[in-house]
Amino acid sequence: MSQVKIYDTTLRDGSQMEGINFSVQDKIQIALKLDEFGIHYIEGGWPGSNPKDIAFFEKAQKISFHNAKICAFGSTRKAETKPDQDKNLRLLLEAGSPVITIFGKSWTLHVKRALRTTLDENLKMIDDSISFLKSAGKTVFFDAEHFFDGYKQDQDYALKTIEVAYNAGADAIILCDTNGGALPHEIASIFSKVKSQLTESFEIGIHTHNDGGIAVANSLIAVDCGANQIQGTFNGYGERCGNANLCSIIPNLVLKMGISCLSEEQLKKLVEVSRFIDETANMRPNHYQPFVGKSAFTHKGGIHASAIMRDPLTYEHVIPDLVGNQRRILVSEQAGKSNILYRAHEVGVDLQPDDSRVTSLIDKIKESESYGYQYEGADASFEMMLREVLGETMNFFTLQGFRVIVEKRGDEEVITEATIKLNVGDHFVHTAAEGDGPVHALDNALRKALESLYPQLKRIRLSDYKVRVLNEKDGTAAKIRVLIQTTDGSHTWGTVGVSTDVIEASWEALEDSVKYGLWQKTKEEN
Numbered sequence: 101m102s103q104v105k106i107y108d109t110t111l112r113d114g115s116q117m118e119g120i121n122f123s124v125q126d127k128i129q130i131a132l133k134l135d136e137f138g139i140h141y142i143e144g145g146w147p148g149s150n151p152k153d154i155a156f157f158e159k160a161q162k163i164s165f166h167n168a169k170i171c172a173f174g175s176t177r178k179a180e181t182k183p184d185q186d187k188n189l190r191l192l193l194e195a196g197s198p199v200i201t202i203f204g205k206s207w208t209l210h211v212k213r214a215l216r217t218t219l220d221e222n223l224k225m226i227d228d229s230i231s232f233l234k235s236a237g238k239t240v241f242f243d244a245e246h247f248f249d250g251y252k253q254d255q256d257y258a259l260k261t262i263e264v265a266y267n268a269g270a271d272a273i274i275l276c277d278t279n280g281g282a283l284p285h286e287i288a289s290i291f292s293k294v295k296s297q298l299t300e301s302f303e304i305g306i307h308t309h310n311d312g313g314i315a316v317a318n319s320l321i322a323v324d325c326g327a328n329q330i331q332g333t334f335n336g337y338g339e340r341c342g343n344a345n346l347c348s349i350i351p352n353l354v355l356k357m358g359i360s361c362l363s364e365e366q367l368k369k370l371v372e373v374s375r376f377i378d379e380t381a382n383m384r385p386n387h388y389q390p391f392v393g394k395s396a397f398t399h400k401g402g403i404h405a406s407a408i409m410r411d412p413l414t415y416e417h418v419i420p421d422l423v424g425n426q427r428r429i430l431v432s433e434q435a436g437k438s439n440i441l442y443r444a445h446e447v448g449v450d451l452q453p454d455d456s457r458v459t460s461l462i463d464k465i466k467e468s469e470s471y472g473y474q475y476e477g478a479d480a481s482f483e484m485m486l487r488e489v490l491g492e493t494m495n496f497f498t499l500q501g502f503r504v505i506v507e508k509r510g511d512e513e514v515i516t517e518a519t520i521k522l523n524v525g526d527h528f529v530h531t532a533a534e535g536d537g538p539v540h541a542l543d544n545a546l547r548k549a550l551e552s553l554y555p556q557l558k559r560i561r562l563s564d565y566k567v568r569v570l571n572e573k574d575g576t577a578a579k580i581r582v583l584i585q586t587t588d589g590s591h592t593w594g595t596v597g598v599s600t601d602v603i604e605a606s607w608e609a610l611e612d613s614v615k616y617g618l619w620q621k622t623k624e625e626n
């Protein structure tokens with residue numbers, strides 16, 4: 101089985117993505133996580149770029165990494181200078197990392213237009229810089245920037261740059277599709293040619309960007325052509341459209357290409373690592389991301405749900421457990437009875453396919469969704485419908501009525517007050533409360549009315565509130581859908597409300613969220 105090393109550049113190229121700004125502590129935490137996961141090389145940053153990256157390497161030097169080698173990144177020396185006088189090379193050595201990766205130009209256009217130097221001087225810059233770092237005892241990787249574009253324009257010069265790097269003692273040469281525009285067949289043919297000119301065991305890598313939407317494909321085809329190092333980032337972070345996504349590359353290598361870059365046990369942590377990095381980077385996770393996204397193994401269509409229940413291979417390219425993900429089946433207007441049976445089973449209700457209640461539930465869901473409800477994100481509203489069809493009610497209270505007053509006088513702050521009348525068993529309760537806006541005031545009034553009778557309510561709170569206008573063209577007469585997420589600290593559940601009135605829609609979602617929460621708590625207590 102061939103060996104492929106994974107080189108993670110989330111902390112360097114990943115931090116070049118719009119919206120990402122890691123603190124030193126973020127970087128250390130991510131490096132530790134990647135090391136624990138089993139990544140071979142972690143590029144921590146560019147010490148010649150900013151004080152934060154210098155601080156990262158200062159801290160990283162004091163940490164014992166178990167699996168990974170830390171790499172410091174930078175460029176070849178500046179044109180017309182000497183390596184021992186080059187600030188960037190000096191800072192790379194001071195970073196104290198066992199590996200130094202430098203990028204150099206392989207494309208004549210870049211040499212002439214970006215560096216504004218001669219082709220010969222660029223070759224000297226590559227030669228000098230690598231020799232200088234090697235003489236300091238470092239492992240040196242050479243990133244041949246724009247190699248594929250360079251090769252297409254001037255094959256001999258592009259090849260010369262890597263020949264110079266090789267002869268100067270580079271320990272690995274990485275061919276970069278820096279602009280992300282190469283196609284898989286171009287990568288295959290160019291990569292194979294270069295590979296054939298180097299000794300078989302020499303480490304030759306691939307570094308691709310996703311501007312053509314095929315960075316992962318371009319990386320995998322390079323492996324097919326003999327690449328034994330892949331550079332990429334977690335969640336595909338990176339300059340412009342991002343880098344090759346390691347969350348796709350690693351499972352494709354292990355599960356489909358038989359390349360044991362990580363063990364199957366390590367692979368089971370893939371989702372955890374991906375989400376940890378999103379969380380640390382303060383990035384919203386991409387639910388649709390292959391392998392690791394929340395929707396990667398989510399089945400919505402009735403035909404899919406039915407077949408999945410008969411055999412998951414029918415609509416899944418790999419088993420979700422292998423990457424630490426989970427299968428989900430949604431209930432929506434696209435559902436058939438299989439979706440209902442699966443979801444019912446998940447909440448402990450086993451129904452038979454020929455049960456007429458299943459059909460009436462599907463009809464009700466399709467009817468409600470055509471009105472504007474959406475049950476994908478409202479698991480509790482679905483379960484309440486299910487329980488109702490089974491004759492189980494959640495009658496913790498009945499609304500007699502509510503009134504919400506919003507008052508604004510001159511420059512004074514807006515005052516919002518909600519009054520609510522409820523029947524709770526034999527009791528009639530009438531309360532009022534203020535809040536920061538109408539929904540908050542209603543929530544406060546409802547809690548005030550219920551808390552003495554249902555003290556469990558103290559542990560339940562709203563965690564998210566989303567409003568969506570459904571038919572915008574109707575302006576202020578549009579229908580509104582409100583989705584509420586509620587939590588008791590360990591579980592979270594979603595409810596939905598729809599009305600032409602935002603307060604009524606909110607009330608509906610709020611009422612269900614509280615009733616469902618009380619029902620859960622009562623179940624737990626019994």
Ligand SMILES: CC(=O)SCCNC(=O)CCNC(=O)[C@H](O)C(C)(C)COP(=O)(O)OP(=O)(O)OC[C@H]1O[C@@H](n2cnc3c(N)ncnc32)[C@H](O)[C@@H]1OP(=O)(O)O
Binds near residue numbers: 215
């Ligand atoms: C493909 C990649 O992703 S490469 C990595 C790109 N990442 C980054 O640029 C992020 C970090 N960068 C930085 O912090 C800054 O750009 C620095 C500190 C590196 C350089 O800053 P400055 O000195 O102000 O230069 P500037 O940002 O304008 O970059 C242009 C300079 O880099 C030089 N340069 C570009 N590539 C190379 C190279 N491979 N080798 C040597 N010099 C290079 C250019 O010749 C130019 O030098 P000049 O200004 O003396 O003509």
Ligand SMILES: CC(=O)C(=O)O
Binds near residue numbers: 203243
């Ligand atoms: C080196 C690098 O980041 C690139 O060529 O894209």
